[in-house]
Amino acid sequence: MITMTEIARLTGVSQPTVSRVLNGNTAVNPEIRERVLACAREHDFQPNVMAQSLVGSKTRLIGVIVTDISNSFFAELVKHIGEEARKDGYSLILFSSDYDLEKEKECLDVVKRYRVDGLIMVPVDENGAEWRGMVSRLDIPTVVITRHATGIDSFYVAHDEAGAQVARHLHEQGYEEYIFFGNTTDDKYLGFIDGMANECREFRKHLTIISSKDSQVIEAALKEHFAKTTGKTGIFAYNDRRAVQMMGILQKMKIRVPEQVGIVGFDNIYLCEVLYPSLSSIAQPNETMASLAVQRLLYRMDHPNDQKREDHPLHAELICRQSSDLKGGILSK
Amino acid sequence: MITMTEIARLTGVSQPTVSRVLNGNTAVNPEIRERVLACAREHDFQPNVMAQSLVGSKTRLIGVIVTDISNSFFAELVKHIGEEARKDGYSLILFSSDYDLEKEKECLDVVKRYRVDGLIMVPVDENGAEWRGMVSRLDIPTVVITRHATGIDSFYVAHDEAGAQVARHLHEQGYEEYIFFGNTTDDKYLGFIDGMANECREFRKHLTIISSKDSQVIEAALKEHFAKTTGKTGIFAYNDRRAVQMMGILQKMKIRVPEQVGIVGFDNIYLCEVLYPSLSSIAQPNETMASLAVQRLLYRMDHPNDQKREDHPLHAELICRQSSDLKGGILSK
DNA sequence: TTGTACGCGTTATCAC
DNA sequence: GTGATAACGCGTACAA
Numbered sequence: 081m082i083t084m085t086e087i088a089r090l091t092g093v094s095q096p097t098v099s100r101v102l103n104g105n106t107a108v109n110p111e112i113r114e115r116v117l118a119c120a121r122e123h124d125f126q127p128n129v130m131a132q133s134l135v136g137s138k139t140r141l142i143g144v145i146v147t148d149i150s151n152s153f154f155a156e157l158v159k160h161i162g163e164e165a166r167k168d169g170y171s172l173i174l175f176s177s178d179y180d181l182e183k184e185k186e187c188l189d190v191v192k193r194y195r196v197d198g199l200i201m202v203p204v205d206e207n208g209a210e211w212r213g214m215v216s217r218l219d220i221p222t223v224v225i226t227r228h229a230t231g232i233d234s235f236y237v238a239h240d241e242a243g244a245q246v247a248r249h250l251h252e253q254g255y256e257e258y259i260f261f262g263n264t265t266d267d268k269y270l271g272f273i274d275g276m277a278n279e280c281r282e283f284r285k286h287l288t289i290i291s292s293k294d295s296q297v298i299e300a301a302l303k304e305h306f307a308k309t310t311g312k313t314g315i316f317a318y319n320d321r322r323a324v325q326m327m328g329i330l331q332k333m334k335i336r337v338p339e340q341v342g343i344v345g346f347d348n349i350y351l352c353e354v355l356y357p358s359l360s361s362i363a364q365p366n367e368t369m370a371s372l373a374v375q376r377l378l379y380r381m382d383h384p385n386d387q388k389r390e391d392h393p394l395h396a397e398l399i400c401r402q403s404s405d406l407k408g409g410i411l412s413k
Numbered sequence: 414m415i416t417m418t419e420i421a422r423l424t425g426v427s428q429p430t431v432s433r434v435l436n437g438n439t440a441v442n443p444e445i446r447e448r449v450l451a452c453a454r455e456h457d458f459q460p461n462v463m464a465q466s467l468v469g470s471k472t473r474l475i476g477v478i479v480t481d482i483s484n485s486f487f488a489e490l491v492k493h494i495g496e497e498a499r500k501d502g503y504s505l506i507l508f509s510s511d512y513d514l515e516k517e518k519e520c521l522d523v524v525k526r527y528r529v530d531g532l533i534m535v536p537v538d539e540n541g542a543e544w545r546g547m548v549s550r551l552d553i554p555t556v557v558i559t560r561h562a563t564g565i566d567s568f569y570v571a572h573d574e575a576g577a578q579v580a581r582h583l584h585e586q587g588y589e590e591y592i593f594f595g596n597t598t599d600d601k602y603l604g605f606i607d608g609m610a611n612e613c614r615e616f617r618k619h620l621t622i623i624s625s626k627d628s629q630v631i632e633a634a635l636k637e638h639f640a641k642t643t644g645k646t647g648i649f650a651y652n653d654r655r656a657v658q659m660m661g662i663l664q665k666m667k668i669r670v671p672e673q674v675g676i677v678g679f680d681n682i683y684l685c686e687v688l689y690p691s692l693s694s695i696a697q698p699n700e701t702m703a704s705l706a707v708q709r710l711l712y713r714m715d716h717p718n719d720q721k722r723e724d725h726p727l728h729a730e731l732i733c734r735q736s737s738d739l740k741g742g743i744l745s746k
Numbered sequence: 747t748t749g750t751a752c753g754c755g756t757t758a759t760c761a762c
Numbered sequence: 763g764t765g766a767t768a769a770c771g772c773g774t775a776c777a778a
Binding site: 124154193358 | 414457459463472488491496504523552688689
């Protein structure tokens with residue numbers, strides 16, 4: 081791999097001259113200039129970023145730590161982060177913490193060793209004291225994405241708001257009984273509850289929670305539910321994967337969607353629209369979130385003394401498709 | 414960010430001594446040792462990889478270029494590559510070429526600038542002369558994954574073989590008419606054809622190809638197909654996404670799966686098993702492919718003079734689920 | 747306009 | 763055992 085010094089030797093000039101030519105800062109003798117450029121092209125010279133960063137203390141590297149890169153939601157996020165970073169000449173050094181605090185810690189160490197210019201991460205536990213300590217000691221501009229971390233720049237979707245949106249939507253469509261399907265630890269559940277409280281009094285009486293991932297258990301729970309009630313039921317699934325599972329079980333049980341049961345998922349994965357019935361879902365503004373995060377990071381890198389931190393909740397969008405369209409606005413199309 | 418020199422100053426020893434302590438190679442006075450370690454811990458010292466790599470010409474970086482990181486197949490691949498690399502202390506610098514030759518070229522330049530120790534890539538066009546030229550000039554150990562590139566270490570699934578497997582399976586299950594749904598440019602199509610030729614003579618008469626992605630067009634094509642034939646039809650979809658789309662259209666048309674139509678997808682995404690009916694699919698040995706690729710790369714990095722190149726086709730597995738299980742072996746479970 | 751000298755943070759090779 | 767010293771590839775102040 082050729083170096084500036086080597087090019088200097090080959091062209092009979094000094095190394096700094098080569099540097100000047102290649103960086104085009106200062107004026108140089110056109111003749112020398114051409115000679116150097118020709119030589120560089122011939123040997124396909126690329127500057128050694130490691131060396132550049134040693135002297136300039138800029139690595140042009142952005143560390144990215146996500147909890148699970150194989151989750152297509154994060155994969156898409158990473159893609160957009162990469163695109164946005166690339167525009168400004170930054171590259172990504174990527175880690176997947178796999179929801180493991182130990183691994184996450186390791187990632188932070190490695191990120192530090194590489195002296196990345198900035199860090200974008202999805203923390204395993206944004207409230208963990210240890211993590212907060214590590215990040216602040218890291219002394220690298222950091223932006224949290226997908227989660228809300230107090231005192232750290234954060235770009236995330238307000239899950240509670242999205243959940244409330246689903247509640248309103250299901251109620252508006254005319255569903256009278258409700259099922260929440262998934263983890264109740266997420267804010268989307270809390271928001272769903274709040275939203276329901278606004279829509280109908282005594283909603284608790286009409287709310288069932290199913291948390292199991294086991295199809296048989298779920299089927300049993302549904303049977304029990306439909307034994308007790310005759311009303312049209314709206315289901316809010318924790319994510320699209322679960323929504324698809326639920327749709328499958330409903331089909332197997334010969335329950336009609338959306339006539340008897342309406343269902344809304346979360347994440348708006350690309351399969352939503354090709355499913356039958358197509359699946360209503362909450363779409364997160366993936367790309368916006370990514371580009372805002374990168375831009376914020378770039379700003380922070382340029383203004384290390386700015387102590388302000390941005391707390392930036394974004395709004396999700398409910399994409400209404402056939403699966404929850406009881407009133408037929410879409411099915412009639 | 415603290416440096417060795419700084420620690421040396423603080424502890425009153427020379428910088429090389431600090432280096433010795435931190436790397437634990439040579440013996441050092443236990444007393445000094447403790448003092449240095451304490452100081453390093455206190456300031457959360459991490460060695461500057463940039464500097465290390467300058468002198469050692471080892472970046473501990475593996476470049477990864479995929480065509481589309483948002484594709485969950487590649488995302489999973491990247492995850493496994495990362496895990497495997499991590500075991501040996503390597504980190505990933507990740508790029509997505511977005512099937513764009515220009516971008517790919519750029520990625521290769523950047524990868525070179527970072528002096529990565531090795532490169533794992535999914536080329537946009539593994540037969541392109543320009544790409545081959547770039548990679549060979551790159552002078553960095555390179556492994557191609559997912560594709561077959563002559564003269565370059567390659568780890569990939571034999572798509573033709575997988576296609577043939579599907580043909581055999583559909584025939585065995587008793588389907589008599591066949592539809593290939595998707596791009597006919599892929600080897601999986603060729604293999605499917607070959608496999609069919611083995612199973613039944615005059616298969617051409619019984620094969621329909623649907624390439625459109627438009628649901629309406631597809632539905633029309635299916636209607637035409639079922640107007641002409643009464644036989645049970647086996648469909649091989651280009652990938653799971655298309656398979657899901659096809660299943661939706663079939664459901665809408667009230668065509669029963671697998672009784673009237675059997676369907677097999679490709680990629681075995683996680684949704685396959687929660688769909689109803691659950692979707693048969695070709696599973697690629699994702700993890701194996703990733704770890705073989707990384708191991709091969711590590712070997713190449715250790716043996717730069719070994720000119721041998723490995724051409725390593727892997728075998729896909731057909732996961733038979735309800736959607737193509739006409740004989741009821743699974744449904745009866 | 748061009749070359750010399752130096753420093754970035756580390757490892758490695760020497761003497762001491 | 764430990765401390766100078768050189769070297770990696772580059773950018774930059776300074777001198778010529």
